[in-house]
Amino acid sequence: MNILDILTLSWRQLKQRKSRSILTILAIAVGVTSIIALSSQVEGVQHEIVQSLETLGPENIMVTVGGRTLFADADVVRLASLEDVAAVTPVINTNVEVFGLDEPVTLMGVSSLGIENVLGEIKLSAGALYTDVPAPQVVIGSKIAVDDLGETQFVVGQPIVIQASSTINTMAVIGILDDYGASLIFQPDNTILIPLTYMKTLMPRSGYTLIIVTAENPENIDQITEQIGYVFGDRASVTSIKQISNTVVTITSQINILLVGVVSISFIAAGLGTFNIMMISVLERIREIGILKAIGMKDKSVLTLYMSQGFFIGIFGSIMGLGLGIAAAFAIPLLLGEMGDFGPPDPGSNMPSSQSSGMGPPGDMSFAYTPIISLQYVVIAVVASIIIALLSSAYPSWKAARMKPLDALRYE
């Protein structure tokens, strides 16, 4: 009997028990859906984090305070004197209240030249950047300018009243940043940038909370990181963007492996379900197998007949699982968005209470990402579901093929 006729017969058998076949296909589809839906979230989050880190520049090293003593000018000079260091950007961060806003925001003092090292790429939606003069001029983040409801709070030229270090200061908004979204390091959307020289007049006793060291060449990052660690000891915590990026990739890859491991349990359940259904199918058709053998069907054709049913279940389970998985992949971020802001914990929470390192914002933080459906996981899911369906069908098919025609015909 040729393979096309066997497949046609196999298909007719599956169609005869429609609801049972669909349920078996669904059982297989659940595994594929889970792999696609979950791995795409992890891949999407990984991509988003790595991309946002990379915009900050792979040549940058973040030096944050390790204890309670902030950095002084002397520390900046020491860092600048290190070999292969191109630039040093000292930053002062503090959480402040803004009149008219419910949540505190980050006030960040940074020189005009250093802004690029903090933001990566400078994107302004209105106005201009400030110059390095000790004047009360600020550039505000997009979420400060326009609130969550879409109402404009501040425009260029408007005064903004800030309470910092128990003093109330009125400053002029001269620029508004474009939407930056979330980042592990820094949240520009909820930040007010002011000239470092003016920040020093507001907080004359404050040291620097963060120093960004820019290497001449990204290849020297490890060497410079080591030198800084040696110079500052426990006083500083040194992290390069490259290190964070690598750590994120390692962790998310491990999470993905763990997820695939967990999801494989659903494959085992689906396999057992398929095995059960196939055994029932063979038992129900013993007489039919007897007829087919009586009229000349060979053992290997009977084997192919039932194995192909497993193959169909695997293929259709994969297709359905892929469809559901892709739909679920894109639905999950929307559902998470409905449930509330989604984002990683604030890594700057160990900083002095009134000041933050700049690594993580106060108040509102949302994390948006686009799921990425990786071909690698699609292939794993499809191949696994077909293999599981075939393995589950192997024993029932073998049993059917080995039946003696007369015993099968006499089966009651």
Next chain:
Amino acid sequence: MEQLIVVEDLWKTYRVGDIEFPALRGVETRVNKGEFVAIVGPSGSGKSTLLHIVGGLDSPTRGRVIVNDVDISKLNSDKLAEYRNRDIGFIFQFFNLIPYLSAVENVELSSAIANVNRKTRRAKAIKLLEVFNLTDKTSKKPTELSGGEQQRVAIARALINDPILILADEPTGNIDSETGYGVIEAFRKSVENFGTTVLMVTHDIELPKFCDRTIMLKDGKVIEEVA
């Protein structure tokens, strides 16, 4: 006349646990080509066992069955399947049609197993159904057919590969007598028109008179052969 079936010292013993049940005890018989032979005897006489061994559905414990010069007791599983498909047409008491296939698909199934192309086998199946007055039933499922119609579909299926031997196990046992005579008439036509040999097991004492010869079995032995 040329012999088609030679049965020599055929023994078949079934074993259940430690107990042995001899079904055939040294059966010796011959069937010629183009003969219509009835096998009769009381229940447990070994009629169906003989038919199943000749049809390659069962294997003998001892002895030889030669069909068309081939000792079928020496064939392996694949060769036996080919033999059943190519040389034998089985007809059973309970029709044994495939429930999810239509009448025409049931008829062409044996032909599909024999790798005949779709167009040729479909044309032949329709022609056979015409011969058995089932033209308007080709697309009906077995459950939509009467017992007599199902048996005629089963006969058409048995004939589609032009077998040299039709083995019928109580073919009229599950249909009314009028339809039963129609089935016997179909066998007779097949013998006369195509030279097919028919071996039919029956309990019906009326049917042997339509056959060329009757083999009587009792306790697993041939006790009489009546021409």
